[in-house]
Amino acid sequence: MNFYNEDALTPRKIVEYLGRYIVGQDRAKRAVAIALRNRVRRRKLPEEMAREITPKNILMVGPTGVGKTEIARRLSQLVNAPFVKIEATKYTEVGYVGRDVESMIRDLVEKAYHMVKERHLQEVQEEAARRVEERLLDALLPRRKTKERVSDMVGFFLGQSDTGEVEHEEPEDTKRQATREKLRTLLREGKLDSREIEVELTESAQVGIPVLGAPGMDEMGINLGEMLSGLFPKKRRRVTMTVAEAKKALQAEEAEKLIDHDAISKEAVRKAQEEGIIFIDELDKVASASSPGSGPDVSREGVQRDLLPIIEGCTVNTKYGPIRTDHILFIGAGAFHKVKPSDLIPELQGRLPLRVELNPLTQEDLARILVEPENSLLKQYKALLETEEVELVFTEDGIAEIASIAARMNLEMENIGARRLHTILETLLEEIQFEAPERKGEVVTVDAKVVKEKLHSVVADTDLRKYLL
Numbered sequence: 001m002n003f004y005n006e007d008a009l010t011p012r013k014i015v016e017y018l019g020r021y022i023v024g025q026d027r028a029k030r031a032v033a034i035a036l037r038n039r040v041r042r043r044k045l046p047e048e049m050a051r052e053i054t055p056k057n058i059l060m061v062g063p064t065g066v067g068k069t070e071i072a073r074r075l076s077q078l079v080n081a082p083f084v085k086i087e088a089t090k091y092t093e094v095g096y097v098g099r100d101v102e103s104m105i106r107d108l109v110e111k112a113y114h115m116v117k118e119r120h121l122q123e124v125q126e127e128a129a130r131r132v133e134e135r136l137l138d139a140l141l142p143r144r145k146t147k148e149r150v151s152d153m154v155g156f157f158l159g160q161s162d163t164g165e166v167e168h169e170e171p172e173d174t175k176r177q178a179t180r181e182k183l184r185t186l187l188r189e190g191k192l193d194s195r196e197i198e199v200e201l202t203e204s205a206q207v208g209i210p211v212l213g214a215p216g217m218d219e220m221g222i223n224l225g226e227m228l229s230g231l232f233p234k235k236r237r238r239v240t241m242t243v244a245e246a247k248k249a250l251q252a253e254e255a256e257k258l259i260d261h262d263a264i265s266k267e268a269v270r271k272a273q274e275e276g277i278i279f280i281d282e283l284d285k286v287a288s289a290s291s292p293g294s295g296p297d298v299s300r301e302g303v304q305r306d307l308l309p310i311i312e313g314c315t316v317n318t319k320y321g322p323i324r325t326d327h328i329l330f331i332g333a334g335a336f337h338k339v340k341p342s343d344l345i346p347e348l349q350g351r352l353p354l355r356v357e358l359n360p361l362t363q364e365d366l367a368r369i370l371v372e373p374e375n376s377l378l379k380q381y382k383a384l385l386e387t388e389e390v391e392l393v394f395t396e397d398g399i400a401e402i403a404s405i406a407a408r409m410n411l412e413m414e415n416i417g418a419r420r421l422h423t424i425l426e427t428l429l430e431e432i433q434f435e436a437p438e439r440k441g442e443v444v445t446v447d448a449k450v451v452k453e454k455l456h457s458v459v460a461d462t463d464l465r466k467y468l469l
Contacts (some may be wrong), residue, residue: 011037021074023368024066031058032075054326060333062358065417068333072279081275087282091303101306105316108276109323113268120259128254135250139197140183146276174318193244203235209443265320282335287343304345311351361417367403369418379423388436397448428454
């Protein structure tokens with residue numbers, strides 16, 4: 001689902017859309033819906049005013065597996081916006097081992113570039129297909145060529161100075177033209193797809209340059225291979241393949257020739273800085289309740305301080321051009337069960353002004369998650385076994401029992417939220433998934449009795465459930 005009419009993107013409709021995939025968590029849904037709607041409102045303002053309005057970044061607080069990441073991911077899909085999910089723990093202060101925090105912006109621009117490029121490629125597919133057809137016909141029925149003697153000087157400029165000859169294509173006569181049109185008809189009908197032909201493909205020159213500290217070059221947004229490959233001529237190689245295979249290879253090559261890479265780069269930068277969403281997970285892992293000053297706490301606080309200019313607004317250089325981060329929407333998230341949001345440095349707290357708490361999942365929530373979302377877990381398992389002609393049926397009491405066990409395990413062990421359902425269902429359905437190819441045509445019913453029989457021994461064994469559930 002994607003709203004092409006921005007005016008239709010009302011907060012209520014955004015919440016309804018998110019409700020199709022995420023159970024509960026209404027406060028978080030409302031917060032992101034308002035943030036998204038404000039982007040639409042901002043575009044309607046005069047440019048001078050719009051520059052002053054920055055997004056109200058959000059901090060989601062809640063245990064793992066309750067829907068924090070899913071809310072942000074579905075939000076980006078709804079508006080076809082560049083979206084990057086990163087873990088705060090992979091970044092560290094300069095001087096420590098880890099990635100530079102600016103790399104998240106480069107990742108976002110890279111994502112935007114591929115999104116824009118994909119759209120531009122779709123727009124030129126028709127023209128590319130026309131060109132591919134002519135190239136395939138040339139391979140199936142090569143044009144006649146004659147060689148004409150030329151002077152050494154003219155031959156030099158034409159690249160034929162070694163022979164003093166240059167090739168000319170002869171105009172096609174009526175008979176050859178009729179044959180070509182017949183081949184065109186057969187080609188369009190797919191009757192030549194299995195025929196082998198020889199086609200000429202272009203491959204970029206690969207430049208391998210050993211650079212001291214090369215593993216970190218991507219952090220600078222620089223690819224020396226790409227920069228220097230333009231200095232070398234592109235290689236042409238002749239390959240024998242079927243017509244069907246040649247269509248795909250040539251279609252990609254011709255489409256690539258038709259798009260304007262510079263225009264795509266500019267549009268990608270604009271899209272990333274105006275519509276981009278960055279989800280920073282595990283933010284609680286870089287907070288510390290103890291007093292800073294030594295050990296790992298120095299690096300943790302350093303990461304927070306490095307994040308400040310990125311979230312507040314700065315310019316980051318990327319290989320597609322400089323990008324401002326002022327209007328990127330940042331959504332921070334963390335469980336915060338060992339530390340509190342107030343343990344973040346005050347400056348970072350101020351840059352995440354909206355805080356929403358996501359509630360732990362109850363037994364009722366877990367039961368709803370099994371059946372209500374589009375492509376829910378139970379629907380997925382049913383669809384997988386239908387490919388083996390096995391019908392899987394879950395009764396209401398069976399679903400309730402699965403949810404009950406999941407809630408109990410989350411309470412007695414580590415609370416991993418809805419992810420507990422994955423482990424329980426895999427253990428429950430292991431046998432039928434293994435035997436499905438030999439049980440075609442059967443109907444397998446999963447009720448409370450079956451759930452108890454399959455999982456009773458695992459649930460009862462404290463040591464065993466640590467590994468299986």
